[in-house]
Amino acid sequence: MARYETVIGVEVHAQLKTESKIFCSCSTRFGDAPNENVCPVCSGMPGVLPVLNAKAVEYAAKMGLATDCAVNPVSVFARKNYFYPDLPKAYQISQYEQPICEHGHVDVLVDGRTKRVGITRIHMEEDAGKNIHSAADNLSYVDLNRACVPLIEIVSEPDMRGPEEVVAYLKALRAILVYLGICDGNMEEGSFRCDANVSLRPVGQEPFGTRAELKNLNSFRHVQKAIEYEMERQADILDDGGTVVQETRLYDAAKNVTASMRAKEEANDYRYFPDPDLVPLTLNADTLARWKGELPELPAARRARFVAALGLSEYDADVLTAERALADYFEAVLAAGVEAKKAANWIQTELLCECNQSGTAPTACPLTPGHLAGLIKLVDDGVISGKIAKQIFPELFASGEQPADYVRAKGLAQISDTGALEAAVDAVLAANPAEVEAYRGGKKKLMGFFVGQIMKATKGQANPGLVNELLAQKLG
Structure with missing residues (x-):
């Protein structure tokens, strides 16, 4: 691995802790019965119009302020077009060319040194639903409770050079989100999810290598293990004279391997364009100043x-x-x-x-x-x-x-009565004459033995400082 330098960038999806979804009034509660929190807006019915959740905007902006991003006075929602069963509109409302926040950073501690990781952008978007595959029924189900739940996507610069730096960065991001009170950071429930883009390049080479995107990373340990495996996999390919393929790979925690999922899409594959149902989002300086003053x-x-x-x-x-x-x-x-x-x-x-x-x-x-x-x-x-x-x-x-x-x-109070302790000390010394003689002959480490015996006799309640004083006096 010394021949190669690892280059890693991370995309984090953080679910915002709002009561309702980003474009409708449905609840964001986790764990409700499938399709209980669904309405015509989040189920993608024709003719419905999204209405932006103001609290989601505040939370997104506060994350930008907390990470030294520039919060843009004007940002635009866009449609990210792709087909999947859990996306009934066949597009996801996100932000592309004009996100709400850009050009920030987070400083993290790694092995006693400070590492600055740049943040390219933070943008708002809606979550998709959830596909549930039942082998027993030989059927797949779609639960839209999660559809339209508010997310922010935090995209880092490719500044990290190893899994330890990635884990430190993710922990720092999660801590900021939780300190702000805008995300609960629960990785098991999917409130804090991340994808890692990993590539290798020969040491000294400036251009980046071909990256693989790793998904299904739902714990810090899985992040570490998946990146370690991917580094070895790509190094083996390059050592054999092969070419790394740009693709999305899933991490299998049980086998500790990554496996190909699909070819990695580029931005033009999604055919982004401004969402005609949502006007540009504008934020004034007074509002941003107030939100900044509210940061903990x-x-x-x-x-x-x-x-x-x-x-x-x-x-x-x-x-x-x-x-x-x-x-x-x-x-x-x-x-x-x-x-x-x-x-x-x-x-x-x-x-x-x-x-x-x-x-x-x-x-x-x-x-x-x-x-x-x-x-x-x-x-x-x-x-x-x-x-x-x-x-x-x-x-x-x-x-x-x-x-x-x-x-x-x-009755656990410490025995600090000199008379009572002196009796205990005398009893222990009398019961161990050989050890007393050895101590006086130079084996000073036996002091610990005497203290232990006295503590045992007093059921651990003797004052250790006073015991040591009395022993020192009596042993000479």
Whole structure:
């Protein structure tokens, strides 16, 4: 592979989180019965007229503003003509020559370095329906619930040079969409979908090679695996003196291969022309300024603030800001008076572990930010040890009980009474005379053995700092 450089561009379709579809008032709810949310407009009946959803326009423009795009004061809807059973009009309403947003970028972190990925355009369009193929019935069905659902397509420049950069870019885009509240980012339900255009060229060559478009990529892991396979496939073809064919390929996750689907269309195959049923969309400067003022603190800015103001590492800040809900949870713990690094450590280890195992979002878990802050303070105040806190964390996560109440009810408070601990220390030293002699003879690593025995005798409730002090005094 060292002979070739990989060139990758990505097209992302993000479903906008509106209540109704882009050109009609039908619901965008996911999971309803087939063809429940359908009307004459989204089913393509003759003579009907589309009416543009203003909220979809706002969301599309905000994504452009968030990615440093130029938001065009005038954009035009076009008809993209092709035939497929799930497209009853035989054309898709999209944007072509005059999209709503152009010429932006996203900065992503890859292996500790910043990579800038250019955004060619962001345009609005309607989704198609869904074909359902039943082998049992030997029939195919069409569900039009998804037809006319509002999408934005985000087209990148061919700036990425490997699957790691693509995954980082996609995660950054998804985070921005979710931070803005305009897309839920659910890849399994198809709210965030991507196609990757992959080509190889000899190292040092300026012109791009022939690209293959990869579809059916519904997870970040699948994106990584599909691109890796495609890089190897194209390299084998070029090494054998062959020619890569421009085509669309489907990724089979079970076999970890890509397979040819169809020849890749060019823009002229779709016979784009302005949609005569929709007037040009115009946006004034005041509206754009208002929308820009409504943007939240975005992931990159929040990550930079966590590093500069809170002293977190780039890694910690990156993990905590990857999801808006997690960053909000972290800041709520800080607001309760906990040090940033301690909060970050507990969230990244204990909290995320429990969230992942239970499939629960941080905002939905019973352990509130206030409860986590309370648990950390119990450790800081010496009421319980860090070990005990980690042991009881899963139960606190599941129950949502106040940590202080739980510790009191279970009798888990740390033993910090010098008299009681001194008795425990004396008992352990008396029971292990050989180890005491060995320690005094120079085997200082036995200190850990003594501490462990005392913690065992006190069921983990002895104050570790005080135990170490007493041991040091008695062992000399």
